[in-house]
Amino acid sequence: MFAFIVRRLLYSIPVLLATSFLIFTAVSLSGDPAARLKANPRYDQKSIEVIEKKYKLDKPIPVRYFYWLKDVTTNKLGTSLNTNQPIWPDIKRVMSHTAQLIVTSSIIAILIGIMVGVFSAIRQYSIFDYTATSLSFLGFAMPTFWLALLLQILFVNIYLKWDLRIFYTSGLNNPDEGAFSLDRIQHLGLPVATLVIIDFALYSRFMRASMLEVINSDYVRTARAKGLAEWRVILHHVFRNALIPLVTVVALNVGGLLGGAIITESVFSIDGMGFYFRSKLAQLDIYAVMAWLLVTSVIIILANLLADIIYGYLDPRIRYS
Amino acid sequence: MPEPVLLVRDLVVEFATEDGIVKAVDGVNWEIYPGEVLGIVGESGSGKSVSTLTLLGLIPQPPGRVLRGEAIFKGRDLLKMKKKDLRAIRGREMAMIFQDPMTSLNPVLTIGNQLGEAVKTHFPDKKNDEVEAHVVRMMQAVGIPDSERRYHQYPHEFSGGMRQRAMIAMAISNDPAVLVADEPTTALDVTIQAQILEVLKLAQEETHAATILITHDLGLIAEMADRVIVMYAGKIVESGDVNIIFAAPRHPYTIGLMDSLPRLTLDEDWLRPIPGQPPSLINRPPGCPFHPRCFLSQGRVRCRTDEPPLGQIAPGHLTACHFAEELEGRTSHLSAAAGTEVAQ
Amino acid sequence: MLASAAAEEAFEYGLEIKARSQWAYARRRFLRHRLAVGSLLVVTAIFVCGAFANHIAPYGFEDVDLIYGDQGPSAKHLFGTDELGRDYFSRVIYGIRTSETVGLFVAGLSTLIGVMIGVLAGYYGGWIDNLLMRLTDLVLTLPALAILLTFSALYGSGNKWRIALILALFFWTGLARIVRGVFLSLREKEYVEAAKAAGAGDLRIMLRHMLPNSIGPIVVNATLTVAQAILVEAALAFLGLGIQPPTPALGVLVFEGQDLPQDWWLTIFPGLTLVLIVLCVNFVGDGLRDALDPTQRRVRA
Numbered sequence: 004m005f006a007f008i009v010r011r012l013l014y015s016i017p018v019l020l021a022t023s024f025l026i027f028t029a030v031s032l033s034g035d036p037a038a039r040l041k042a043n044p045r046y047d048q049k050s051i052e053v054i055e056k057k058y059k060l061d062k063p064i065p066v067r068y069f070y071w072l073k074d075v076t077t078n079k080l081g082t083s084l085n086t087n088q089p090i091w092p093d094i095k096r097v098m099s100h101t102a103q104l105i106v107t108s109s110i111i112a113i114l115i116g117i118m119v120g121v122f123s124a125i126r127q128y129s130i131f132d133y134t135a136t137s138l139s140f141l142g143f144a145m146p147t148f149w150l151a152l153l154l155q156i157l158f159v160n161i162y163l164k165w166d167l168r169i170f171y172t173s174g175l176n177n178p179d180e181g182a183f184s185l186d187r188i189q190h191l192g193l194p195v196a197t198l199v200i201i202d203f204a205l206y207s208r209f210m211r212a213s214m215l216e217v218i219n220s221d222y223v224r225t226a227r228a229k230g231l232a233e234w235r236v237i238l239h240h241v242f243r244n245a246l247i248p249l250v251t252v253v254a255l256n257v258g259g260l261l262g263g264a265i266i267t268e269s270v271f272s273i274d275g276m277g278f279y280f281r282s283k284l285a286q287l288d289i290y291a292v293m294a295w296l297l298v299t300s301v302i303i304i305l306a307n308l309l310a311d312i313i314y315g316y317l318d319p320r321i322r323y324s
Numbered sequence: 325m326p327e328p329v330l331l332v333r334d335l336v337v338e339f340a341t342e343d344g345i346v347k348a349v350d351g352v353n354w355e356i357y358p359g360e361v362l363g364i365v366g367e368s369g370s371g372k373s374v375s376t377l378t379l380l381g382l383i384p385q386p387p388g389r390v391l392r393g394e395a396i397f398k399g400r401d402l403l404k405m406k407k408k409d410l411r412a413i414r415g416r417e418m419a420m421i422f423q424d425p426m427t428s429l430n431p432v433l434t435i436g437n438q439l440g441e442a443v444k445t446h447f448p449d450k451k452n453d454e455v456e457a458h459v460v461r462m463m464q465a466v467g468i469p470d471s472e473r474r475y476h477q478y479p480h481e482f483s484g485g486m487r488q489r490a491m492i493a494m495a496i497s498n499d500p501a502v503l504v505a506d507e508p509t510t511a512l513d514v515t516i517q518a519q520i521l522e523v524l525k526l527a528q529e530e531t532h533a534a535t536i537l538i539t540h541d542l543g544l545i546a547e548m549a550d551r552v553i554v555m556y557a558g559k560i561v562e563s564g565d566v567n568i569i570f571a572a573p574r575h576p577y578t579i580g581l582m583d584s585l586p587r588l589t590l591d592e593d594w595l596r597p598i599p600g601q602p603p604s605l606i607n608r609p610p611g612c613p614f615h616p617r618c619f620l621s622q623g624r625v626r627c628r629t630d631e632p633p634l635g636q637i638a639p640g641h642l643t644a645c646h647f648a649e650e651l652e653g654r655t656s657h658l659s660a661a662a663g664t665e666v667a668q
Numbered sequence: 669m670l671a672s673a674a675a676e677e678a679f680e681y682g683l684e685i686k687a688r689s690q691w692a693y694a695r696r697r698f699l700r701h702r703l704a705v706g707s708l709l710v711v712t713a714i715f716v717c718g719a720f721a722n723h724i725a726p727y728g729f730e731d732v733d734l735i736y737g738d739q740g741p742s743a744k745h746l747f748g749t750d751e752l753g754r755d756y757f758s759r760v761i762y763g764i765r766t767s768e769t770v771g772l773f774v775a776g777l778s779t780l781i782g783v784m785i786g787v788l789a790g791y792y793g794g795w796i797d798n799l800l801m802r803l804t805d806l807v808l809t810l811p812a813l814a815i816l817l818t819f820s821a822l823y824g825s826g827n828k829w830r831i832a833l834i835l836a837l838f839f840w841t842g843l844a845r846i847v848r849g850v851f852l853s854l855r856e857k858e859y860v861e862a863a864k865a866a867g868a869g870d871l872r873i874m875l876r877h878m879l880p881n882s883i884g885p886i887v888v889n890a891t892l893t894v895a896q897a898i899l900v901e902a903a904l905a906f907l908g909l910g911i912q913p914p915t916p917a918l919g920v921l922v923f924e925g926q927d928l929p930q931d932w933w934l935t936i937f938p939g940l941t942l943v944l945i946v947l948c949v950n951f952v953g954d955g956l957r958d959a960l961d962p963t964q965r966r967v968r969a
Contacts, residue, residue: 149935152922265817285821285909296815
């Protein structure tokens with residue numbers, strides 16, 4: 004098991020390097036990173052030349068890549084070209100906010116998704132199943148941004164009509180409120196709800212399909228033939244086995260979750276990674292964008308690694324391969 | 325004459341599919357006596373598996389449905405029992421061995437866990453180490469080497485033959501009165517098949533269980549069965565003592581089956597399969613189900629209009645053919661007693 | 669052992685059943701799904717509306733009419749108007765046209781690329797397969813939306829064809845994996861070996877023997893890609909980094925509408941249209957999957 008983990012970790016490193024190279028190249032090819040500065044009348048020719056020297060902008064891309072990599076790993080993720088501030092402190096701040104959003108919505112979505120998926124499978128073709136299936140299809144077709152907007156409009160109108168603040172429709176929290184206060188919950192409520200609805204569709208569908216596949220398998224028939232009570236068959240044989248593929252689904256969805264974060268944070272003006280990314284991209288702050296992409300790649304690789312480990316723990320067949 | 329341990333009367337099982345209602349088992353009657361081995365032979369789709377799965381309530385209902393029939397086991401009708409009572413019998417007094425041991429065992433649980441589960445379900449008061457000792461004994465009995473260590477292993481660490489041995493061990497661990505083996509060797513390599521056959525024989529001798537052996541492999545039947553039932557299109561077409569069925573079959577289908585086996589001692593150029601396809605089990609036309617492929621029928625009207633009833637042509641020998649007397653005097657090249665063919 | 673005339677007849681009858689066209693069977697299965705068929709009709713109707721936008725839309729999408737500005741849905745303006753008095757019904761119809769163009773283009777191009785790459789990887793295996801799969805793996809390591817946003821912002825310049833190209837270059841990965849999987853498994857089949865032994869060239873084997881077997885998953889995936897592409901394009905437009913105004917696209921319309929939450933029709937109608945299109949395309953894709961991939965049965969016989 005340990006060897007398995009170590010192997011996967013070692014494998015991740017070249018992946019990360021390749022990814023970072025791709026990011027750097029793709030972004031840098033789009034144009035001159037200093038273009039914005041050159042357009043800005045506040046920077047005169049001399050300052051621009053100094054900056055170009057500092058960022059080695061006159062060198063070819065592969066060379067610049069190495070300097071960038073060195074800068075990023077040793078110097079707080081580098082410095083933003085636009086603001087001349089180090090990037091890491093900003094990202095650290097927004098990461099914690101987004102983490103709160105994503106972790107909360109994931110846990111809720113997974114729990115509800117599992118419950119609904121399991122129940123749908125056990126009572127296949129029942130009214131519950133049809134309702135759940137329809138809702139899932141709706142969830143798949145729903146653009147995240149639109150759902151977020153709808154919720155926002157709804158609660159804005161509730162406030163305007165009845166002067167009732169159930170959930171806040173923008174911002175992270177009111178001043179002087181902490182990270183785990185009721186106020187924060189009220190602010191994060193709608194973004195979390197948005198992400199839960201979207202993700203729940205995926206998880207419940209998947210859980211249902213997985214359960215159905217397992218329920219019809221031969222070893223479940225054997226379990227029944229042994230005389231086990233149906234509840235025990237479901238719990239001990241079906242559910243455990245059906246849960247395993249869900250680990251992969253959740254891991255693969257991390258990228259999607261981050262995308263969802265970008266959207267919901269934009270709609271609800273939450274100071275998180277998504278909001279940060281979007282604004283930096285709009286300002287064409289190249290180095291910040293690249294640093295962000297690098298950080299998220301690391302997060303996704305770690306998430307996949309974690310999923311692999313959990314999977315290996317649950318399914319003994321994987322451990323020895 | 326001892327009492328049969330299991331008696332099936334007029335069993336009809338149908339399935340609702342997208343294309344129509346399939347009559348998988350169409351009015352089947354048989355019985356099995358304590359300690360005997362009853363072989364059920366037939367092609368895929370003949371209904372041989374469904375008829376036994378139904379007895380243990382392992383047919384999903386929907387889409388399956390038991391239209392009518394009774395299955396008397398120790399004085400009670402299995403088909404009308406409450407779920408709770410049926411569960412008490414499953415794995416305890418009536419146990420099943422399935423075809424594909426790889427998919428029939430849960431891949432994420434240890435062998436010991438699964439075999440132990442079979443015991444603990446019916447004897448919940450037994451302590452864990454008692455159960456483990458018992459399971460290890462069973463594993464040793466079926467010939468799994470190094471049982472104590474293998475108890476903690478997973479199915480994927482076992483070879484195909486060992487997995488099937490584990491399945492057999494699981495089936496006999498509660499000393500059942502009836503053992504059902506559904507195609508126990510089909511999914512295995514030929515060399516392993518012989519070994520598993522020996523294990524099955526051993527299991528049968530040790531437990532004195534009435535064994536139902538379902539297979540399409542005539543060699544297996546010859547080696548192990550006392551009596552044989554031949555099924556076709558959901559019906560029984562012939563039944564009787566295994567030696568007689570092999571030496572002097574009295575139904576064109578049985579004859580076709582025997583003849584389709586390649587002969588080792590004769591120099592032949594062509595195999596002789598039964599021409600045609602098995603009939604669709606949806607809306608079967610009237611008459612004998614086998615007549616489109618029958619060499620004996622030769623298009624006779626009676627075969628096309630009247631379904632032949634299963635009738636006795638000799639003591640203990642039943643056949644469902646209008647013209648079975650015409651088969652008098654025929655002998656096949658096979659002999660069950662020799663387990664192989666007899667030189668003609 | 670005589671095969672009587674009746675037996676011969678039955679034999680041939682059996683062969684005839686097998687010869688019945690695979691496509692007829694698939695079509696029959698699809699038509700049984702009323703939901704899929706209904707969705708197909710709805711989607712086709714919507715797309716036709718979009719295609720003939722010039723003739724169907726009652727107003728031009730730029731037509732300004734300040735007198736009727738900021739009005740809710742009415743008989744004159746089915747979907748209401750924005751603050752400049754532009755008729756939203758017309759704008760939505762033109763938006764449909766843009767969205768469907770992008771969706772179909774992305775699905776088509778990504779399918780083409782995906783099939784080519786998948787065929788190469790699956791057929792040749794070995795290092796080609798390894799290389800291509802590592803490439804697709806890398807693409808998956810990055811958060812999809814972020815990557816698309818980045819490329820859109822840097823290379824897209826708000827132009828719908830550029831954006832569509834960027835999307836296509838991202839979406840091919842999913843299909844490539846599927847095709848590769850099918851080809852990898854088919855490669856070992858005997859009829860491929862037989863064709864090779866008969867001297868058939870690689871290309872011929874790929875096209876005539878193996879590709880037809882993967883048509884099912886390809887079609888299903890292509891259909892679902894249309895829906896995905898439309899959704900993603902709308903998201904990009906909404907975040908201001910995709911298709912930009914004044915080009916009408918459903919996402920752009922929502923983007924413009926979000927500043928006026930009291931004029932709820934500005935966000936609801938374009939969004940509803942999006943949901944309807946995507947929902948129907950998904951249903952069609954699901955029906956296709958059932959029809960073309962009979963191995964996934966719901967009833968176990």
